[in-house]
Amino acid sequence: MRPQPGLGASNLTPLEETALLTQYARALDSRWPRPILADPLAADIVDTIDYDFAGLGVPASVVCQTALRAKMLDERVRAFTAKHPDAVVVDLGAGLDSGPFRVRPPATVDWYSVDLPGVSALRRQLLPPSRRAHVVTASVADQSWPNTIPSDRPVMVIADGLFAFLSEPVLIALFRRITTYFPSGELAFNDYGRIGWLTRLAVKLAPQRMFSTVGAQWGFPGFEDPHVPQTWNPSLQLVEEVSLAHAPEVELFPGWIRFATKVSGMFEVSARKARILRYEF
Numbered sequence: 001m002r003p004q005p006g007l008g009a010s011n012l013t014p015l016e017e018t019a020l021l022t023q024y025a026r027a028l029d030s031r032w033p034r035p036i037l038a039d040p041l042a043a044d045i046v047d048t049i050d051y052d053f054a055g056l057g058v059p060a061s062v063v064c065q066t067a068l069r070a071k072m073l074d075e076r077v078r079a080f081t082a083k084h085p086d087a088v089v090v091d092l093g094a095g096l097d098s099g100p101f102r103v104r105p106p107a108t109v110d111w112y113s114v115d116l117p118g119v120s121a122l123r124r125q126l127l128p129p130s131r132r133a134h135v136v137t138a139s140v141a142d143q144s145w146p147n148t149i150p151s152d153r154p155v156m157v158i159a160d161g162l163f164a165f166l167s168e169p170v171l172i173a174l175f176r177r178i179t180t181y182f183p184s185g186e187l188a189f190n191d192y193g194r195i196g197w198l199t200r201l202a203v204k205l206a207p208q209r210m211f212s213t214v215g216a217q218w219g220f221p222g223f224e225d226p227h228v229p230q231t232w233n234p235s236l237q238l239v240e241e242v243s244l245a246h247a248p249e250v251e252l253f254p255g256w257i258r259f260a261t262k263v264s265g266m267f268e269v270s271a272r273k274a275r276i277l278r279y280e281f
């Protein structure tokens with residue numbers, strides 16, 4: 001597909017631009033001979049956007065991580081919606097992610113993709129229309145973000161690559177808002193353990209454009225202890241903590257990344273650097 005004039009990223013803020021990075025990583029994965037996520041729609045979408053994706057300098061390790069965490073979140077959404085066909089799925093900071101088209105939940109499930117105005121506008125233009133997939137233009141820092149989403153159905157809330165860009169007070173308020181608005185459900189998201197100042201500095205100084213973009217926006221460092229959200233909101237119960245390094249898909253990672261990931265999985269501190277955390281309420 002050719003880039004369409006006007007479908008550029010010039011209207012996106014630097015924070016919104018991070019959506020292009022993860023989308024591009026999934027597009028690259030889909031073109032690998034042994035894809036981890038295998039999301040051809042990601043590649044189709046990237047091909048229509050007039051943007052210097054190659055200039056982001058996305059390394060293969062980021063492609064692996066991004067594809068795998070999307071796959072792990074997909075599996076959890078699939079399981080929840082199979083159990084609750086009347087559910088709503090809410091993807092916070094959804095970017096251009098084609099989750100609804102990968103997961104294909106029961107036809108009775110409604111999927112809400114929440115993001116800031118620039119990304120939401122692009123999403124409306126680029127994602128295929130679907131009666132059950134809805135775009136919500138809102139900042140999750142604003143307490144009114146869920147107001148257009150049904151509040152009387154079980155909910156699966158996911159966030160992939162969002163929380164690192166929020167401040168701790170915003171996250172606390174967000175976790176509380178989820179359980180006061182929705183009657184019951186789950187919250188699942190990716191986490192980086194606790195990113196220390198040295199890693200943050202390395203990210204800021206790295207030569208690849210993707211790292212300087214992310215480094216300049218960084219907010220929350222992640223949870224060293226996954227029980228912390230329960231202290232912010234006792235309605236949340238931790239039900240799963242799983243490291244990407246322990247997923248069977250690591251076998252699909254290219255040579256040295258596979259080796260390094262397996263080694264990182266042997267130590268609690270490094271295994272924590274890429275996790276999926278899941279809570280029930």
Ligand SMILES: C[S@@+](CC[C@H](N)C(=O)[O-])C[C@H]1O[C@@H](n2cnc3c(N)ncnc32)[C@H](O)[C@@H]1O
Nearest residue numbers: 016018019022093094095115116139140160161
């Ligand atoms: C790294 S991208 C991840 C996007 C998507 N989840 C994915 O995996 O491709 C982070 C996303 O969070 C969105 N975002 C950042 N702050 C936000 C906020 N306060 N409210 C809603 N979305 C936000 C950005 O616009 C961007 O789309």
